[in-house]
Amino acid sequence: MNIYFLVEGNSTEKKIYPKWLGYLLPELIRVKYHDQVQKNNYYLISGKGYPAILHDGLDNAIDKIKETNNYDYLVLCLDADEETVNERENYIENLIQGKNTDLGDTKIKIIIQNRCIExxxxxxxxxxxxxxxxxxxxxxxxxxxxxxxxxxxxxxxxxxxxxxxxxxxxxxxxxxxxxxxxxxxxxxxxxxxxxxxxxxxxxxxDSTHLETFHNFLSFCETLKKSMLTNSDAQEQS
Known part of the structure; x- marks a missing residue:
């Protein structure tokens, strides 16, 4: 399981996400460069704010994922800002579809911080x-x-x-x-x-509180289960 994280913020998210991922997914090890991923690694980079993350940041991520051909997920982490979560998600999904991007087996996951990480x-x-x-x-x-x-x-x-x-x-x-x-x-x-x-x-x-944060936690749980399943399958083989 290899993950490419593209986060909006140039400072806060770059510090918080690696620490949180270390607690939630200790099996997932960060690499310094995008082409170093092997097994259960992740690469994290800033998209230099909004809307730059959806243009230069996303285009660069797509190029690197295609070049490496070894990522299971491209994860975009952005603020909702003044929009609703659905509005921002729909805009990003339409933008990606408009790029006519073929990432092969790499799945795209959008994490919206409503309204921001604070x-x-x-x-x-x-x-x-x-x-x-x-x-x-x-x-x-x-x-x-x-x-x-x-x-x-x-x-x-x-x-x-x-x-x-x-x-x-x-x-x-x-x-x-x-x-x-x-x-x-x-x-x-x-x-x-x-x-x-x-x-x-x-x-x-409070199951109705912090729904977008809960989405992030659920995604981490999905990754953990997938890594455990893959590990068990390899041991049995």
Whole structure:
């Protein structure tokens, strides 16, 4: 099982995804170059933001996958931003179909971060307890929408320019309240195992919360089962 990950962000996703994949799929080993994949490897690269990821990033990924001819999946990880998940998925699928791309046996999987990866990070209830005394502006954010109680993916943009700006600021203020920091370049505790486990616990306890994050987890579980099945088949043969 070899996976080509093309992520939207040039900093945050490049740091978070490898750590999370290490916890979820320790059998899957990262390689530095796309042509180094052999068995149970993955290659991860940034698409340099949106919409560049769907043009230069995607075209380069397609070329490298065809050249290597050893990838089972091409995985695109993007933000929904101001669109709905269905709107962004349909746009990407139509774009790929328009390219008339033949990747052979390589499957394409689209992971949408609704609204952005910081939206997922807001699902950690352990790091944030809205019942504790809070200072402004975090108290204002909680009064607007308490992410410890309600699904972060359904939260609005408050009085900010867009959803991503507000969700990022919300995460940063939650981290600051715990005397830790979060930036796009240095996501801090978000890359740690305990943080991921709390997000997993959130979707296990609230099946309607963080649906796109649950999609990511389900895909990882599919990969794990496939690798185990292939390993068992090889041992029996």
């Amino acid at each position: 939206t997922w990070l807001l699902g950690n209830r352990k790091i944030f307890d809205s019942r504790q005394p809070l200072e402004s502006p975090l108290s204002d954010y909680v009064n607007y929408y308490d992410v410890s109680q309600y699904d972060p993916e359904k939260m609005g943009k408050y009085n900010m320019r867009n959803h991503a700006d507000f969700h990022l600021k919300y995460v940063q203020k939650i981290f600051e309240a715990r005397n830790i920091s979060y930036t796009k370049k240095f996501p801090g505790d978000a890359i740690k195992r305990y943080y991921l486990e709390q997000l997993q616990k959130r979707v296990q306890g």
